[in-house]
Amino acid sequence: MSTDRTEVLTAPPLAAAADPVPDAGPRPRRDGSGTGRVRLVLAHVGIVLAAALFALPLVYAFFSALKPNNEMFSMPPTLVGSEVRWSNFADVFAYGPFATYIGNSFFVAVAGTLVVLAVSTTAGYAFGRLRWKGRDVVFVLFLVTLMVPQEVLVVPMFIVMQWFGWVDSYQSLIFPFAFTAFGTFLMRQFFRGIPFELDEAARVDGAGPFRTFWQIILPLATSAVAVLAVFTFMAFWNSYLWPLITVVDYQSHGTLPIGLATFSGQNGTRWDLQMAAAIISMVPTTIIVIALQKHLVKGIATAGLGGR
Amino acid sequence: MTTTSTAGTRRSSRSRLSRVESRQALGFMSPALVGLALFTIVPVGLSIVMSLFHWPAFGERSFAGLGNYVALFTQNPDFWPALRNSAVFALLYVPLNLVVALSLALALGPRIRGRAAFRVLFFIPVVTPIVANALVWKMLLQPQGLFNGISVSVFGVELPNFLADQNWAMVMVVVMSVWQGMGYNMLIFSAALEQLPAPVVEAARIDGAQGWRMLRSVVLPMLSPSIFFATVMTVITALQVFAQPQLLTGGGPGNSTLPLVQFIYNQGFKFQDLGLAAAAAWVLFVLIIGLTAFQFRAQKRWVHYEH
Numbered sequence: 001m002s003t004d005r006t007e008v009l010t011a012p013p014l015a016a017a018a019d020p021v022p023d024a025g026p027r028p029r030r031d032g033s034g035t036g037r038v039r040l041v042l043a044h045v046g047i048v049l050a051a052a053l054f055a056l057p058l059v060y061a062f063f064s065a066l067k068p069n070n071e072m073f074s075m076p077p078t079l080v081g082s083e084v085r086w087s088n089f090a091d092v093f094a095y096g097p098f099a100t101y102i103g104n105s106f107f108v109a110v111a112g113t114l115v116v117l118a119v120s121t122t123a124g125y126a127f128g129r130l131r132w133k134g135r136d137v138v139f140v141l142f143l144v145t146l147m148v149p150q151e152v153l154v155v156p157m158f159i160v161m162q163w164f165g166w167v168d169s170y171q172s173l174i175f176p177f178a179f180t181a182f183g184t185f186l187m188r189q190f191f192r193g194i195p196f197e198l199d200e201a202a203r204v205d206g207a208g209p210f211r212t213f214w215q216i217i218l219p220l221a222t223s224a225v226a227v228l229a230v231f232t233f234m235a236f237w238n239s240y241l242w243p244l245i246t247v248v249d250y251q252s253h254g255t256l257p258i259g260l261a262t263f264s265g266q267n268g269t270r271w272d273l274q275m276a277a278a279i280i281s282m283v284p285t286t287i288i289v290i291a292l293q294k295h296l297v298k299g300i301a302t303a304g305l306g307g308r
Numbered sequence: 309m310t311t312t313s314t315a316g317t318r319r320s321s322r323s324r325l326s327r328v329e330s331r332q333a334l335g336f337m338s339p340a341l342v343g344l345a346l347f348t349i350v351p352v353g354l355s356i357v358m359s360l361f362h363w364p365a366f367g368e369r370s371f372a373g374l375g376n377y378v379a380l381f382t383q384n385p386d387f388w389p390a391l392r393n394s395a396v397f398a399l400l401y402v403p404l405n406l407v408v409a410l411s412l413a414l415a416l417g418p419r420i421r422g423r424a425a426f427r428v429l430f431f432i433p434v435v436t437p438i439v440a441n442a443l444v445w446k447m448l449l450q451p452q453g454l455f456n457g458i459s460v461s462v463f464g465v466e467l468p469n470f471l472a473d474q475n476w477a478m479v480m481v482v483v484m485s486v487w488q489g490m491g492y493n494m495l496i497f498s499a500a501l502e503q504l505p506a507p508v509v510e511a512a513r514i515d516g517a518q519g520w521r522m523l524r525s526v527v528l529p530m531l532s533p534s535i536f537f538a539t540v541m542t543v544i545t546a547l548q549v550f551a552q553p554q555l556l557t558g559g560g561p562g563n564s565t566l567p568l569v570q571f572i573y574n575q576g577f578k579f580q581d582l583g584l585a586a587a588a589a590w591v592l593f594v595l596i597i598g599l600t601a602f603q604f605r606a607q608k609r610w611v612h613y614e615h
Binding site: 257 | 336337412444450458460487498577582
């Protein structure tokens with residue numbers, strides 16, 4: 001069942017990535033008639049309304065982050081408080097070790113992404129472009145492990161971390177979930193689409209497999225590597241359950257997501273700072289998505305399974 | 309599986325080559341193999357063992373046989389509610405997510421101005437930290453929050469205390485989760501819509517299909533592989549839900565929004581009963597595998613693949 005599953009799961013997205021035909025979807029009739037016009041205007045109105053409703057929580061959160069704390073829940077609600085407190089964004093850093101959380105999150109996400117890229121590209125190369133005994137059996141084993149969700153692994157993983165003496169450490173934040181088969185699978189699929197004559201030519205020229213991999217194949221796979229990097233970075237940046245379990249001392253190893261919850265304590269919640277902190281935590285991934293918006297649809301189609 | 313395409317390679321040199329390649333492949337594979345062994349295979353094996361033991365976080369372990377599983381299904385007061393909550397969440401979340409995502413993907417057609425910007429907007433909550441998203445919604449859903457505030461000041465209607473109400477709490481966890489997660493499926497569907505073969509759509513249009521009929525008889529069947537993919541993935545994520553209820557309601561009121569993953573987390577890391585948590589994790593795993601397998605069986609009835 002496992003091979004069958006992956007086959008079908010990736011079939012539509014990968015096929016979609018391979019052959020982009022822009023905007024071949026159903027078009028409204030272009031007869032220029034009045035009803036077509038009206039429909040298009042209505043469609044725009046509907047979408048703008050939906051988008052406004054959808055954006056409301058984020059917009060309101062942003063303005064709430066600028067209010068004094070005692071005006072967070074004023075009746076009737078207001079968008080802007082009696083004063084606009086940009087200082088809330090600075091106070092976030094004075095309230096707790098928020099700079100540490102940000103630094104840790106960046107470090108863990110970048111390091112984790114590098115590990116994932118190194119592991120996935122090399123293993124993907126072995127599966128996709130080298131011939132060796134037992135390759136297909138091992139590959140199926142890899143795919144089977146794709147089906148084990150993180151939620152099932154966290155309990156025993158905590159014990160493994162105890163064995164390693166890694167509880168409450170950077171290692172425990174970086175390594176345990178950096179070896180999932182997804183990246184390997186993605187890279188293998190991509191590598192297989194590159195003409196095999198290239199390897200032969202490189203071999204004739206006397207290049208060993210590592211040089212072939214590093215200088216010929218990998219440069220041709222930058223788009224897939226980029227997709228994997230972006231999704232991996234975001235997954236690490238947003239990761240919550242595992243840091244919640246493995247981090248004991250927030251002062252030293254806390255990451256942003258678990259740090260965000262620290263604004264509610266015994267003395268009530270500092271909603272103003274919590275909202276400011278939440279907005280700050282949203283900035284990096286939002287920038288990535290906006291910067292890559294042209295590639296968004298294609299990237300999702302390529303990654304298919306990924307990112308969650 | 310294809311091997312290299314160079315024709316005429318002699319057999320002897322091929323086998324020597326493949327022996328060399330096997331060695332090289334092992335070099336390329338070793339980081340992934342070691343990592344997979346340490347961080348997937350060992351934990352999976354360990355979790356089977358753990359589920360058969362009384363395994364407190366601190367103190368003596370003792371063999372329990374199937375005791376943990378028996379305790380889950382017959383004694384633990386939270387396990388059945390957690391199963392029920394996960395089921396209710398999935399039953400509400402999956403269809404709502406898919407319908408909203410598909411509607412938006414269809415609505416954002418090629419003639420919509422700024423469709424790329426709209427897509428980005430709808431996708432943003434997918435990539436922002438789920439903790440941040442949940443805390444924003446927690447603020448909005450407070451009794452003094454924006455939703456009730458607008459309702460009282462504009463309509464004079466007091467809304468229920470959403471997060472403290474037995475029935476509303478789950479509804480709001482679902483609503484927040486759809487808001488946060490559906491952008492992913494929307495992009496999956498958008499990608500698929502852009503791939504629809506133009507000639508087929510054109511032919512259907514010439515045959516007089518339009519509007520609802522075009523959608524039902526032409527577009528949806530051609531999208532069915534993507535809908536299937538999205539359904540499978542969304543069911544899995546629904547069963548993995550944790551952060552939203554944990555942050556919005558803490559699983560409450562009572563245990564009315566406590567899903568299976570939060571049950572596992574609580575048993576293992578709040579009540580320090582790791583054996584019971586491992587057993588519950590296996591129940592979750594079996595559920596996920598079972599539901600996925602079932603969907604693959606059932607797909608023949610409604611998924612159309614191009615041949």
